[in-house]
Amino acid sequence: MGMKTDEKLIVKGERLDGRKPDEIRETEMKVGVIPNANGSAQVRFGDTIAIAGVYGPRPLFPKHLQESDRAIIKCRYNMAPFSVEERIRPGPSRRAVEISKVTRLALEPVLFLEEYPETVVDVYIEILQADGSTRVTGINAASLALADAGVPMKDLVVALSGGKVDDTLIIDLCGKEDNYSEADIPIAFLPRKKEITLLQMDGQLTPQEIKNILKNVLKAGEGVYKKQKDALMKKYEE
Amino acid sequence: MTETRNIVIPGEVLGETKEKKASYGTFIEDGKIISKFLGIPKDSDGYVSVVPLSGVYLPRRNDKIIGFITGVEKAGWVVDINAPWLAFLTVSEAVDEFIDFKKTDISRFYDINDVIYVLVSDAKGGNVHLSMRDPMARKLKDGVTIKITPSKVPRLIGKEGSMINAIKEKTKTIIRVGQNGVVWISGEKIDKAIKAIKLIEEKSHIIGLTDEITKLLSD
Numbered sequence: 001m002g003m004k005t006d007e008k009l010i011v012k013g014e015r016l017d018g019r020k021p022d023e024i025r026e027t028e029m030k031v032g033v034i035p036n037a038n039g040s041a042q043v044r045f046g047d048t049i050a051i052a053g054v055y056g057p058r059p060l061f062p063k064h065l066q067e068s069d070r071a072i073i074k075c076r077y078n079m080a081p082f083s084v085e086e087r088i089r090p091g092p093s094r095r096a097v098e099i100s101k102v103t104r105l106a107l108e109p110v111l112f113l114e115e116y117p118e119t120v121v122d123v124y125i126e127i128l129q130a131d132g133s134t135r136v137t138g139i140n141a142a143s144l145a146l147a148d149a150g151v152p153m154k155d156l157v158v159a160l161s162g163g164k165v166d167d168t169l170i171i172d173l174c175g176k177e178d179n180y181s182e183a184d185i186p187i188a189f190l191p192r193k194k195e196i197t198l199l200q201m202d203g204q205l206t207p208q209e210i211k212n213i214l215k216n217v218l219k220a221g222e223g224v225y226k227k228q229k230d231a232l233m234k235k236y237e238e
Numbered sequence: 239m240t241e242t243r244n245i246v247i248p249g250e251v252l253g254e255t256k257e258k259k260a261s262y263g264t265f266i267e268d269g270k271i272i273s274k275f276l277g278i279p280k281d282s283d284g285y286v287s288v289v290p291l292s293g294v295y296l297p298r299r300n301d302k303i304i305g306f307i308t309g310v311e312k313a314g315w316v317v318d319i320n321a322p323w324l325a326f327l328t329v330s331e332a333v334d335e336f337i338d339f340k341k342t343d344i345s346r347f348y349d350i351n352d353v354i355y356v357l358v359s360d361a362k363g364g365n366v367h368l369s370m371r372d373p374m375a376r377k378l379k380d381g382v383t384i385k386i387t388p389s390k391v392p393r394l395i396g397k398e399g400s401m402i403n404a405i406k407e408k409t410k411t412i413i414r415v416g417q418n419g420v421v422w423i424s425g426e427k428i429d430k431a432i433k434a435i436k437l438i439e440e441k442s443h444i445i446g447l448t449d450e451i452t453k454l455l456s457d
Binding site for chain 2: 005037039056057058059071097110112115116117119147148149150151152153154155163190192228229232233236
């Protein structure tokens, strides 16, 4: 968002990578990629790769951070220095802190945290390769990792981004579309009840456009949910 | 491809509350019974439950577990029990004789890094208390400990101990299995026993596992 380009992002109804406006990129999901973690997953959307590890519930220190009636969830979103074309400075930036927080808020409603008082669930998300929509890819990976870790959950969390380029509403933005889009909306939701846990917007859209994007994302999200399910099942099929 | 048991994911609907009752590993929402875990669903006498395929140990009263002493306090020991919480073993629950705290250093009974087979006497929320008042409770000397997923402990033990006894016999080892997923092994062919236990953990959801283990052990 923000930058301008003379290049046409949509030519004859096709996007830069040949997708239709309401088509998602090729995805790949793998569960149990980190043997040392309680649960882990790797998710790829096109050229965006995120890996998530879940540790816990485990004892939390210092003690003043503990909640006496529930577990807390600690979330860290981090981009690897080599994940983008120009090296990104390692360590938490303003952007990474914000995304860590919204990821935490997107995941919190699905967990039965009250079953583990005084403990912490650590969720670490690393972006290995970034090509747009990294936060939703991270949330998808974290959702799978939490299920793999055996943390009690109400539902999985499915995340997908929507946006607008060249006056066309699209979903699952790639890096270039992200940079030159008129608006983008990352969305995370619970597939069973269609409850939304993450909804951010950058840019300008009319209320009707937002409704249309939401509709498209919820529809395409079902496919992502099915892929998450298959990935979890696959770990136990040999 | 080998035959696997049916697997459910978190959020999957297992039935209606009108027909069945919700048991462990499930919750009720809008009259529906829904799974909390990635696990194997079970239906017995109208009770629907889900056995998780992974997850941490939740201490329950009267569980027999294996713990590691991590701290010696004034009147007891802090024990790591492979759970989200640390447990406490008081001197009165561990030693029968009278102890004068002013004169005695209790680390002569149990010291840091000791491994103990112990009973959970109370577990409420994050408060876990242990007791050595059990005929089997003792310090485990020598041997090696490995960790497996706690929900797979029943599979490792087998029906009336069939699986664990087979491993013990064939490998000439002494094995103690804690319900918290810590397994202590001592004896001759420890490597082989560990290999068998790891295989059980990996393939616990496959039907006909006993045959595979017997094959591995007889090689």
